[in-house]
Every structure is written in structure tokens, then in C-alpha cells.
Amino acid sequence: MDKETAKKYLFDMIKIRQFEEACGRMYMQGKIKGFLHLYIGEEAIAVGSISELSKDDYIITHYRDHGHALARGMDPNKAMAELYGKVDGTSRGKGGSMHLFDSDLNFMGGHAIVGGHLPIAVGIALGIKKQKRKGLVMCYFGDGAVNEGEFHESMNLAALWDLPIIFYLENNQYGMGTHVKRSSANPEMLYKFADLYGMPSTKIDGMDVITVRDSAREAIEKIRKGGGPLLIEAMTYRFRGHSMADPSEYRENEEVQQWQKEKDPIELFKDYCYTNNILTEQETNQINGEVKTLIKECLEFAENSPLPDMSVAEDKIYNTNN
Template identity: 40%
Template sequence: MVKMPKKERALGMYKDMYLIRQYEEAIYYLFLEGIMPGTIHQSHGQEACAVGMIYDLRKEDYILTTHRPAGHDLAKGVSLRSMMCEMFGKAEGCCKGKGGAMHTGDISVGAITANAIVGGNLPIAAGVALRCKMLKTDNVAVCFFGDGASNEGAFHEALNAAAVWKLPVVYVCENNLYSATTSIKMTTAVENVAADRGSAYGIPSEVVDGNDVLAVNEAAKKAIKRARDGKGPTILELKTYRIGGHSRNDACGYRPKEEEAEWFSRDPVTTFRNRLLAEGVASEEELQEVEGAILAEIDEEIEYAKNAPEPQPEDALTDVYWEGGIA
């Protein structure tokens, strides 16, 4: 077990995980009530992956995420207000209301707009890392992907390029055991995506308990330092589990109830909260104060987003790539 950090750092991690959890809880019910348009792919149960990996990144570092981006983006510093406005399709959204739940991001804080194509962000991350290297900065790219993406051709092409060029990139497999609704046992021949496949490209790897934010953070710090020092890529595999389904209409009937019970008992937010109390890092009153402030902020931003300006029809003609440039 990784040693508990000092109070400020430990509470900072808990705040970030709790914010992600409650943000996604809030938008889940807004979608159910028909108040929000579109659909969502949530990261309930994977909060420790996002916070542990991103907590020590600089603003100038980059993350590249998936169709399940909310936790990563909030952990990287995309504002809650701009995220909420994006969910409502408003002009003040982080993508001006044009992206929706699967395409959030904010380049000003290093969160490259999410890519909903499975494995589509893997070669892009190599390109971002190559840019960092060519500009002679010590910035790094952290690229998240699911276990299913490791079966895509882009995975192998990206890892090979990253290894050959010693790119400053950390590839992070959030292995939640399911590719959408299909068990990894039916789709993937190897047991560990990181160790078994990273070794084929000479890339150091580590398999980590993805529900332990401190264990994730410990592995993240080493991998990020390695990238900053010019020693090339690392692949981390975070063993975790979705609390909810693949998307909001998924009732998870394909998952064994015993499996769910085991993983749900290891809920990363609840587990870390209990450890904070058990080790005397924070009192129940302090945690309730933190949680209350976050819940109040979410409620405030929901009300703001509901009343925020709508995009105008002419906005559909901006941010469009065409042969002559960008409109």
C-alpha cells in the first residue's frame, strides 16, 4: 500500500475524484429527465485513474482522451462551467456547444479535444509527443485508451513509432474488462495489455490497481519523469471497472452479479474517503464540508448553463476546415 501523502495533497485528490463522480451523477439524471440532449459515456468507478494520472501534470503537458472524457478533462483543469455548458449545447461550452459529451476538451489547459474513435487518439498522442520533442521542451503527453483499443491497428502503429523515436508519451490503458458490452476474455488473447504487448516494442510497462488513486499516482510520477528525461514512452495498465454501463442506456445484463459485487466493494471514491478517515487525515466534518461545497458548485453551474446563451445559426459556419483555411 502506497503511503498516504500530506493532508493538502490527499484532500486535493479526493476533491478531484468527488467532483468527477458528482458531476457525472448530475448529468446522468439530467439526461434521464430529458433536460440534456444527446447521450453520455460515463467513467463512474474510474475516477482514481484520471486523478492519479493527471494530478502531477503541468498545465503545459497534454492529455488525449476517449469517448469517456469527463473525468480526464476535469482533472486536467477544464472548467466545470464550460463542461456543463457544453453538455447543454450552449455557446459558452468548451467546444462552443458543437462537441457534446464525447468531444470535450480545452487546449488552453492541455486537454486536447476528446476523440470518440476507438484507438483514434493513440497515433495523435505520438504526434503531440513528437512536437514536444522537436520543440525541445520537456512537456509530455498522456494518452488514455481502453482495453478494446489495444486490439486496433492504431495501437500497434503508435507504440512502435513512440518506441523508435523515444517519444515523451505515457500510454494509459484503463482496463475495465469490457469493450463496450463484450468481456475482454472474448476479445483479447493476452492477460495484461501493458506487460504482454508493451514488451513487443521494448516499452517499459506496469500493471497497477486502477481503483487506488495513490498507486496510480505513484506509477504516473515515474512514467512522467521518464518521459520528461528523454527516455521514451511507458505503458501503464490500470485495472479498474465501470460502475455503470457502457452508455446511459446500458443495463449491464451481460456482467456477472458476483463480479459486479466484488468490484463495487472497491469503489475508488468511497475507499479513499474511508482511508482518509481511518488514517486521521481528515474528519467526517471536514469531508462533508468539502463535499457540500462541490455539490453547491455543481448546482450553481447547472443553473448557469441552463440560462446561458444558445449558439446562433451562423455559428455553424465557423470552426470549419476547408481547402482555403479555417472559417
């Protein structure tokens, strides 16, 4: 890996980490309301896979969406303002944490009904195919969604219609507080569902950004060459609770600490960069500092953004351009 790419990867992962940490703090201070699901621990997936996409490609994801949004290049100021419920937010404060959108980036939303965005992802891929456009759909979902009927309906439709879509299963091992072993009859083999639909699939270490990048690259190339849908299952772990309201009584602290100690994707990547003489500690520290400034700015931006008035609430219920 070259120096510039390494810097970019590290910058993006640290940007997500610090953004999420800031969100957690601001939630505790009452600046951010509602449900807040942090992506801390899972940064390698968003950064490693989204870095391989082109601007024609679409992203659609679940409610733990900040990481994907930032990795895609969403303006952190606008994202934070949205979380603050302010008028400069991506949806002027009408979507919130779970519903970030940026159509200019083909970022088609965070969606908050588990499994609900999978059929929509299939439809976006159908739209691409029907209009003979370039591009594919990267659809992120969690291990919880695999047990929804919509997962299976979507897999079948995508395979039946041979659509350009990557089903990206972020297996963080917990659907809210329920471990995958308590929710799935065959928890080690979730990626094998793809076999039933004649779809290639792979299971990878989602904590290693290079592994994530390589598997995404391979999958994307297959689709660009005219291949059909694929499934990637990336094993990962969220270091924080399901949401900020999580009582954390369903898993042992030791388990969390072990993952943090041994598999933190940022620390793993730093080690890789040091071992292979790609980056120095001074350089990673500098990145850390740059991100810190960026996050400080985005908090200030959100703080200073005006609150929306009721005209915003009453706007865009319907599309009035016919």
C-alpha cells in the same frame, strides 16, 4: 500524504463523481442528448495521474472524457454547458460529451473513434520533441483500443522515435458490452504488448488513487530524465453502463455491486485518510457539500446559457487565419 493534497484528491474525485451523477440525471430529463459515457468508478485514475502532470504536458483521451477534463481543471460550467449543447460550452455546443477540448490546458480532446487518437498522441509527442519543448503526452485509452491496429502502429512509432509519451491503458474490462476475456487472446497480459516494442510497462490497481499517483510519478520522472515511451495498465471498473443506452445484460448485477462495495475509489481513499488520521469525517463531509454547491451552480449555468444559432454551426469549419 499531507492534508491539503488529500483534500484536493478527494475534492477532485467527488467533483467527477457528482458531475457524472448530475449528467446521468440530466440525460434522463432530456437536457443532455446523444451518447453519454460516465466515468463513475474510474475517478482514481484521472485524479491520481493528472495531478502529477505539469502545465506543459498534454492530455489526449477517449470519449469517456469528463473525468480527465475535470481533473485537468476544465471549468465545470463550460463542460456542462457543452453537454447541454449551449453557446457557453467548451465548443459552443459543437462537440458534446465525447469531444471536450481546452487548448489553454493542453487538453487535446476527447476522441470518439476507438484507438483513433493514439496516432495523434504520438504526433503531439513528436511535435514536442521536434520543437525541443518541455512536456510529455499522457494518452488515455481503454482495453477495447488495444485490439485496434492503430494501438500497435502508435506503440511502434513512439518507441521507434523515442517519444515522450505515456500510453495509459484504462482497463475497465469491457469494450462496450464485451468482456476483455471475450475480445483478447491474452487478457491478463495486455500491458505486455509493450515488451514487443522494447517499452517499459506496468500493471497497477487503478482503484487506489495513491498507487495511481505513485506509478504516474515514476513514469513521468523517467520521461523527464530523457527516457522514452512507457505504458501503464490500470485495472478499473465502470459502475455504470457503457453509455446511458446500455441495456446492462452482459454482466451480472452481483459483479457490479461487488466492485462498488469493495473497490469504490472514493470510499477506499476516505478509509485511507481516516485510518492515517489525514482527514476527519467532518472534513470529508464538508468537501462533499462544497462539491454539491459547485455542481448545482454548473447545472444552473448550463440551463441559463443561450442556445447557439446557425452562425455557430457554420463557423470554424476551416481555419481562415492564414
